[in-house]
Structure formats: C-alpha cells, structure tokens
Amino acid sequence: MSTAVANDRLAKRFERWDTDGNGVLEASDFQGEAARIAQNLGKSADSQEVQELHSAFQGLYEHLAQKAGVPAGGAISREQFLDATGEMLFKEGEASLNRALSPIVKALIRLCDDNHDGEIDAREFQAWLSAVGVPASQAGDMFQKVDRNGDGRLSEDELLQVVRDFHFGRLEAELLG
Numbered sequence: 001m002s003t004a005v006a007n008d009r010l011a012k013r014f015e016r017w018d019t020d021g022n023g024v025l026e027a028s029d030f031q032g033e034a035a036r037i038a039q040n041l042g043k044s045a046d047s048q049e050v051q052e053l054h055s056a057f058q059g060l061y062e063h064l065a066q067k068a069g070v071p072a073g074g075a076i077s078r079e080q081f082l083d084a085t086g087e088m089l090f091k092e093g094e095a096s097l098n099r100a101l102s103p104i105v106k107a108l109i110r111l112c113d114d115n116h117d118g119e120i121d122a123r124e125f126q127a128w129l130s131a132v133g134v135p136a137s138q139a140g141d142m143f144q145k146v147d148r149n150g151d152g153r154l155s156e157d158e159l160l161q162v163v164r165d166f167h168f169g170r171l172e173a174e175l176l177g
Contacts (some may be wrong), residue, residue, distance in 0.1 A: 005169035006089060007082070013167075014081050016133075024075035030061040040131035041111060049111045056103035063100050089168060097164055105160045119153040146171070 017025055019032035034057040039049040050106035066073065067087065076084070088096045112124040112131075120128065122143040129139035146162045147154060154162065165171035 001004055003090065003169065006167060007086065009167060009169065010085050010089075011078075012081055013085075014022055014078050025061070025064070026075050026079055027058060028133070029041045029071065030057040033057060037108075037128075038111065039097045041127060043111060053104075053107040056107040059103050062102060078081060085167075094164055094168075097167065101163055102156075102160055105163060106156055109156055109159060117153075119155050120159060121153050122147075125154060 012172065014025065017029050017033050019029045019036070020026075031054055034054045035045065035049070038045060038053060043050050061076075062072070064081065064084050065074060065076055067084040068076050070076050070080065088100060101150075108128055109118070109120055112128045114124060115121070125143045126136070126139045127147075129142060130136055134142070146158075148158070161175055
C-alpha cells in the first residue's frame with residue numbers, strides 16, 4: 001500500500017471522529033467517539049473501563065491539539081489534523097504513533113476483554129470492530145488476517161501493531177467502519 005492509502009485513512013478517521021459534523025475536532029468529538037464505542041458494546045457509562053476509554057481519548061485529543069499548535073480546549077481543523085497525524089506517521093514513525101495510540105488500545109482491550117485475560121480473542125475483536133461500525137460480515141473474517149502468530153488471541157502489543165499497520169497503510173483490512 002502507499003502513502004496515499006494512509007492519507008485516505010487519516011481523512012476518513014477525521015470524518016469519523018468529527019461526531020457532530022461541524023468540520024473540526026474538539027474534545028467533545030473524542031468523548032463522543034468513546035461514548036459511542038462503549039454504548040455499542042453495551043457497557044455502562046460509569047464503569048471503570050469506560051472511564052479509562054474516555055480518559056485515553058481525552059489524552060489523544062490533547063496530544064493532537066498540542067501537535068497541531070491548537071490551544072488547550074481549541075478546535076483542530078481538518079488540515080491541522082492531517083498535518084499533525086501525517087507528521088507522526090511519516091516523519092516521526094512508529095514510536096510516535098505508539099505513544100499516541102497505546103492508551104486507546106489498552107483501554108479498548110480492557111473494555112472488550114470479557115474473560116479478563118488481558119488479551120482479545122476473535123469474538124472480542126469482532127465485538128470491538130462492530131462497535132466502531134465495521135459491518136459484522138467483515139469483522140468476522142478480519143481476526144484471521146490480523147492474528148499473525150495464529151494463537152487465537154491478540155495481546156496489547158499485537159493489537160497496537162494491527163492499528164499501526166492499518167494507519168501506515170500496511171494492512172488491507174477495515175478498522176474504521
């Protein structure tokens with residue numbers, strides 16, 4: 001895949017996170033995404049796992065706002081988002097993306113990990129993808145593509161690799177819905 005694919009995915013990510021459709025990303029959009037995922041998973045808004053997801057999304061908003069040069073609490077334009085995320089992907093690389101996305105991945109695992117083993121199995125992975133809007137018909141087959149060691153589970157590191165590969169355009173799978 002190419003840089004063009006990665007850029008297209010970033011643009012789609014912006015549209016997906018602009019939950020109120022006003023053309024900018026604000027902290028409320030990130031909180032809206034966390035709430036939508038939790039609701040789609042049937043989780044209680046006041047549960048510890050959901051609170052961790054909200055905190056992780058708030059941290060991601062703050063990180064992106066700072067990187068985009070937006071004052072605390074300000075709005076991130078589409079151009080600022082694409083510039084900031086593009087810089088993370090294409091200039092700073094995987095370590096930068098890991099710092100930004102690791103708290104989200106960790107919170108998602110805690111939210112989806114029904115058997116509390118610290119990993120995501122095929123059913124839990126499918127639930128996560130469905131919660132973010134991937135059609136169930138696609139979500140069911142996706143796990144086989146991403147479980148590279150074939151053990152039937154994804155650790156935090158493995159899931160972070162999946163998310164990273166998706167954003168770098170190295171994974172021919174849909175994670176955005």
